[in-house]
Amino acid sequence: MDKKIFHIVESIKFESGGLRTVITDLDNYLNDDSHFDSNILTFGKEKHDKYLEFDLDFPKTWNYSKVYSTYIENIDKESILHLHGVWMYPQYKASKTALTKNSPYVVSSHGMLQDYLFKQGWLKKSLYHKFILDKILKNATVLHAITKTERDILYKLSNGNKNIVEIPNLFHFNKIPHLTEYNPEDEYLLFLGRFHVVKGIKLLLDAFNKIDNKKIKLILIGPPSEYKTEMQEYAKKIGIDKRLVFKEFVTGKEKYELFKNAKAFVAPSYSEVIGMVNLEAAACKAPVITTFNTGINPEWNTNGGIMIKPDVEELITALNQAVSWDITERLERGKQMADYVLQNYSWEQKGILWEQLYDSL
Numbered sequence: 001m002d003k004k005i006f007h008i009v010e011s012i013k014f015e016s017g018g019l020r021t022v023i024t025d026l027d028n029y030l031n032d033d034s035h036f037d038s039n040i041l042t043f044g045k046e047k048h049d050k051y052l053e054f055d056l057d058f059p060k061t062w063n064y065s066k067v068y069s070t071y072i073e074n075i076d077k078e079s080i081l082h083l084h085g086v087w088m089y090p091q092y093k094a095s096k097t098a099l100t101k102n103s104p105y106v107v108s109s110h111g112m113l114q115d116y117l118f119k120q121g122w123l124k125k126s127l128y129h130k131f132i133l134d135k136i137l138k139n140a141t142v143l144h145a146i147t148k149t150e151r152d153i154l155y156k157l158s159n160g161n162k163n164i165v166e167i168p169n170l171f172h173f174n175k176i177p178h179l180t181e182y183n184p185e186d187e188y189l190l191f192l193g194r195f196h197v198v199k200g201i202k203l204l205l206d207a208f209n210k211i212d213n214k215k216i217k218l219i220l221i222g223p224p225s226e227y228k229t230e231m232q233e234y235a236k237k238i239g240i241d242k243r244l245v246f247k248e249f250v251t252g253k254e255k256y257e258l259f260k261n262a263k264a265f266v267a268p269s270y271s272e273v274i275g276m277v278n279l280e281a282a283a284c285k286a287p288v289i290t291t292f293n294t295g296i297n298p299e300w301n302t303n304g305g306i307m308i309k310p311d312v313e314e315l316i317t318a319l320n321q322a323v324s325w326d327i328t329e330r331l332e333r334g335k336q337m338a339d340y341v342l343q344n345y346s347w348e349q350k351g352i353l354w355e356q357l358y359d360s361l
Helices: 018-031 066-073 089-101 122-138 148-157 201-209 226-237 252-261 276-283 298-302 312-323 327-345 352-359
Strands: 003-009 036-042 080-084 105-108 142-145 164-166 188-192 217-221 244-247 264-267 288-291 306-308
Touching (some): 080 089, 148 164, 188 201, 188 252, 188 312, 201 217, 264 276, 264 312, 276 327, 298 327, 306 312
Parallel strands (some): 003 036, 003 080, 264 288
């Protein structure tokens, strides 16, 4: 008999970014297995998605839905409810229903409880935790942590729930196209992602301004936003705009070619839960400079990459180190990176952890 799994997700639109990829990949992986029947319940999807979408009622700010409420109450008690996110009515209702029926439920907070994010709107979130979230976490059959740091946070906020399973964000290594070896026309460093203060972009610009090599370019790719415009103006102010290339969206082969030919990919985030872009860049044999705040295993430092604190002096040192690599070291570091993410962050090697988790419930 197939195990039925229902993923409760606030939104599965493309705007959800990395979270969309993580959840849809999990859903697809499970449905490719003959003994799982995986379903996504959501409140915002793209037209081509085959997921079940519910209309919202007042108060929409909490994603309240009468139709969803009725639907979740009628799900078979043997089904597994997987709550993605922690702050909205759909997760509250699913946990409450699971407790009433004595059904298993899993909670993935997806980094939403990290200190950096919890402090934003601290009073409101603290009250919500005290009166609602505490019970959701404490009574969960399993709490899913993406990183060791998140494991510690979940243990603390759940008042000691020990049923915590750590599974990192995964990506499809074999879907990364085979590319020729590193062979750039001009050397460059690369950032790709959302332009937001949490991504450490200003930190990157300040460090790039002070590196020894003034000839290497820095390419920054991300969709338009007020913060991106602010960073473009800041680059002019400190006099490095002529050494920068700003782009918007890149996809497919162009994106992978940019990864592959970068001297290094740089993601100096202040807070991240294993950003998928780090894994993609590494899979393309690009050495990745990132921070300990991204949740990636510190072994990254001994497998071709560089991990630092989100500090301008540490980033200057890391960038100077990367820029000075000769071709042999650059190629060797890229190979180490690809091997490491294949073994530790790929669906091909680690997807079985999800099968084991659901089979245990």
